[in-house]
Amino acid sequence: MPLLWYNPHMTTEQPTMTEPPTLARNTLLLSLGNIGSRVFGLLRESVMAAYFGASGEMSAFRVAAQVPTLLYDFLIGGMLSAALVPVLSEYARRDRREFVRLVALLATFFFCALTVLILALQMIAPWLVWLLAAGFRTTQPELLTVTLGLLRWSLPVAWVLGMTGLLTAALYALQRFTFPALATALFNLGIVLTAPLLAARLGVVSLVLGLLLGSLMQCGLLLWDLRRAGVALRWQVEGRHPALWKILRLYAPIAVGLVVSLLQVGLDRRLASGTGPQSIAWMANATTLQQLPLGLISVAIALAALPHLSQFHAAGQETEYRQTLGRGLRMVLLLIVPAAVVLWLLGTPITRLLFERGQFTPADTVRVVAALQIYVLGMLFAAIDFPLNYAFYARNNTLLPALIGVFSVAVYVAVALALLTPLGYRGLVWADTAKQGSHVLLMAILLYQRVGRLGTGMGRGLAAVLVAAGGMMLTMWLMVHWLTPLLPATWLGDLLLIGVAGGCSFAIYALLLFMLRVPELSVVLAKVRATFTRHS
Numbered sequence: 203m204p205l206l207w208y209n210p211h212m213t214t215e216q217p218t219m220t221e222p223p224t225l226a227r228n229t230l231l232l233s234l235g236n237i238g239s240r241v242f243g244l245l246r247e248s249v250m251a252a253y254f255g256a257s258g259e260m261s262a263f264r265v266a267a268q269v270p271t272l273l274y275d276f277l278i279g280g281m282l283s284a285a286l287v288p289v290l291s292e293y294a295r296r297d298r299r300e301f302v303r304l305v306a307l308l309a310t311f312f313f314c315a316l317t318v319l320i321l322a323l324q325m326i327a328p329w330l331v332w333l334l335a336a337g338f339r340t341t342q343p344e345l346l347t348v349t350l351g352l353l354r355w356s357l358p359v360a361w362v363l364g365m366t367g368l369l370t371a372a373l374y375a376l377q378r379f380t381f382p383a384l385a386t387a388l389f390n391l392g393i394v395l396t397a398p399l400l401a402a403r404l405g406v407v408s409l410v411l412g413l414l415l416g417s418l419m420q421c422g423l424l425l426w427d428l429r430r431a432g433v434a435l436r437w438q439v440e441g442r443h444p445a446l447w448k449i450l451r452l453y454a455p456i457a458v459g460l461v462v463s464l465l466q467v468g469l470d471r472r473l474a475s476g477t478g479p480q481s482i483a484w485m486a487n488a489t490t491l492q493q494l495p496l497g498l499i500s501v502a503i504a505l506a507a508l509p510h511l512s513q514f515h516a517a518g519q520e521t522e523y524r525q526t527l528g529r530g531l532r533m534v535l536l537l538i539v540p541a542a543v544v545l546w547l548l549g550t551p552i553t554r555l556l557f558e559r560g561q562f563t564p565a566d567t568v569r570v571v572a573a574l575q576i577y578v579l580g581m582l583f584a585a586i587d588f589p590l591n592y593a594f595y596a597r598n599n600t601l602l603p604a605l606i607g608v609f610s611v612a613v614y615v616a617v618a619l620a621l622l623t624p625l626g627y628r629g630l631v632w633a634d635t636a637k638q639g640s641h642v643l644l645m646a647i648l649l650y651q652r653v654g655r656l657g658t659g660m661g662r663g664l665a666a667v668l669v670a671a672g673g674m675m676l677t678m679w680l681m682v683h684w685l686t687p688l689l690p691a692t693w694l695g696d697l698l699l700i701g702v703a704g705g706c707s708f709a710i711y712a713l714l715l716f717m718l719r720v721p722e723l724s725v726v727l728a729k730v731r732a733t734f735t736r737h738s
Contacts, residue, residue, distance in 0.1 A: 215253045235430040240494050242390035249397045250409060250557050255561025256487070258338075258479035258570070259406045262345045264486045265335045265471055266352035267413060270360035272464055273319070274367060285452035286368070286595060289445050290375035295513060304445050306370045306438035309365070311446070316364045320357050322626045327353050333468050337476030355410040362417035369424050381427065385420050392416025409623075452600050466611040470634070472566060473618060474627055481627040484566065485556060488573035488631070491549070492581040495541035500585035503530045504592045510597030520653070523596075528656030530665045536720065538585040540711050542578050544704055545676045549574045551696035572630045580635035583642045590645040593653075602648055602653070608642035647710050663720060670714035678707040 254260045286308075293301040331350045336712035338345040370382045375414065393412030399406035440446075461545065474481045509531040514523040545552070549571045558567050594603050621629030681703040689695035 237498060239384070239386040239390060242387045242394065243490070243495055243645050244494070244556055246390045246393045246412075247487065248559075249394055251487070251557040251562040253397050253404060253559035254409075255563065256480045256483035256683070257561065258342045258345050259348060261475070261479055261482035262335070262338075262349040263352055263406050263409050264482045265331075265349050265475070266410065268334070268357075268467070268471065268691050269330065269353055269362060270356050271330075272467060273323075273360040274363045275464075285449040285595075285600070286371035287374050288452070288598060289321075289449050290372055291512045292516060293445065294375045297618050301372075301375070303438065304443065305368075305661070306436050306448065307440055307443055308368055308425055308449075309435045310438050312364055316361045320361050323357050323360075324354060327357070329383055332640050334471045334606045335475045336476070337472055338479065340476060342479040352406065355407065356413060358409075359413045359417045362414075362421050366417070366420050366424055369428065381423075385423050388419040388423060389413075389416035392419065409593060418569050451597075452598060454600075458604055462608045462611045466614055466637075469615065470630055474630055475620055477622070477626045477630075478565070480569070484569040485573055485627060485631065487553070487566075487570045491545060491552065491556075491570075491574055492577040494547075495538055496581060496585060496588075499537040500534050500588045501540065503533050504588040505545040507589065507592065509594060524653055524656045527589065527653075531586065531656065534585050534589060535664060535667050536715070538582060539667050540708060542582055543675050543678060543707070545578050545581075546575060547675065547682060548700055548704060549578075551699050555693055555696040555700065563650065569627075572628055576628060576631040576635055580631075580638040581640035583635070586733045587645060589644040590642065593649060594645075603645065606641055606644045606648070609644065613637050613640045618648050666715065666718040666720045670711050670718065670720075673714050674707045674711035677710045681706060717731045 221222055250260065250263075254263075290301065290304065327350060330349035331346060331353060335349050338349070366385075373382055392415035395549055396412035396415060398409045400411065404411070417682060471482065473614055474485060507526055510526050511523055514520070535722060550567065553567045553570050553574070554564075557570070558564060591603050595602070614633045618637040623629075623633055625632065682699065685699055685703060689698055
């Protein structure tokens with residue numbers, strides 16, 4: 203994760219005419235940094251699949267490792283976008299000295315709160331395992347003991363992630379986006395290093411040690427770069443700072459919504475553990491594949507736009523606010539739709555290429571692809587949902603997203619209970635997709651009621667993307683059916699199929715977008731050319 207980098211040329215003027223290329227540049231920086239992180243992430247997943255496959259122990263590790271992730275999402279993830287970045291952006295724009303003091307105050311608060319929380323969770327770890335993985339009792343009871351041990355080792359990771367999350371928020375407030383994406387590669391590198399070295403002696407515990415090593419490497423990088431930037435964290439205690447209360451006020455509705463979401467995740471893990479010891483591992487592999495484009499595209503664009511949206515709203519520049527949000531949504535659609543086409547039609551060779559080796563069998567590939575093809579639909583909904591959520595956060599409105607989140611969890615529960623018996627773990631995937639769809643639909647309606655149209659071009663842009671995606675899908679389908687019998691049934695054949703079919707299909711997609719005169723295509727290509735020209 204990140205660092206703090208002060209830009210001495212940053213002014214207090216509101217961005218106006220220079221904002222569009224700034225958004226594209228920041229998005230590109232986040233995406234390029236995320237590419238490195240995601241490559242290491244896929245390498246990490248491939249290493250785990252090779253050494254442990256989709257075994258029951260792998261499912262136990264997924265449950266234990268999810269606890270630090272859930273804690274991060276609850277304490278930092280939701281607060282970062284909903285409260286930390288908007289408030290810190292305001293202070294960074296007005297007064298750097300006050301900004302640094304606020305960061306130190308927050309670091310002191312998080313240090314103490316996270317320490318107390320981790321110690322408390324260590325004491326109630328057996329109850330956490332029962333809540334998250336009680337289904338193992340009916341499928342493979344010994345996995346409960348394995349999960350408990352892994353959970354105890356995993357909890358310190360949450361402390362480190364929480365502190366680095368705060369630094370990430372401070373960096374985003376300064377509109378510095380490169381290092382947060384680059385540093386996450388170190389987190390993924392931890393397992394890549396520890397699994398080959400320690401798996402034979404420590405088994406699945408080596409993966410938890412990899413998480414701890416990766417998080418510590420992140421933290422070390424951030425502390426070094428923070429000091430290099432001349433922003434020193436110090437012990438700061440001040441209970442009445444106005445920013446603290448504003449952050450807590452903005453975060454309170456999000457916290458309530460996240461509690462409900464955490465209950466949904468816990469229910470999901472518990473139901474999945476009852477459908478078979480391998481189900482959680484299959485679902486996790488499919489989730490990894492669909493989260494790759496989400497992180498590279500939707501999250502990157504939303505995070506790049508959030509500081510701009512916050513500043514535009516604070517300055518009363520509603521026209522610029524709508525234009526920025528509309529531009530971000532069009533860029534998301536432009537990039538996420540072809541990614542969905544690739545995962546839908548090339549999911550099997552991609553899964554085989556990345557995971558099918560060692561303990562990961564062809565039968566596991568079939569189960570992962572079955573989940574992935576459902577997750578792809580939910581990925582489209584989630585990609586649009588990220589910018590919509592951040593648009594509300596930039597307006598200091600965290601209550602409505604939280605309430606909609608509670609409603610969408612109710613949708614999940616209803617669909618999951620209805621489909622669990624006939625479809626097993628795939629019923630849970632459908633439930634997650636229904637949750638995403640209901641959430642984005644309500645968010646779009648409520649946002650339209652508050653800000654109106656997001657400028658001209660949304661309908662035309664969506665129609666152009668769908669037409670181009672249709673041409674891409676037809677091209678890819680024909681090439682897959684033509685090439686598959688001609689290529690060897692090996693990893694090289696899968697690589698050639700992905701490269702040739704995917705490359706030709708993307709070329710058709712770009713050509714159709716160019717013919718339809720989609721302006722966002724020109725912006726993306728111009729920024730890519732400028733970036734590579736500058737670094738060549």
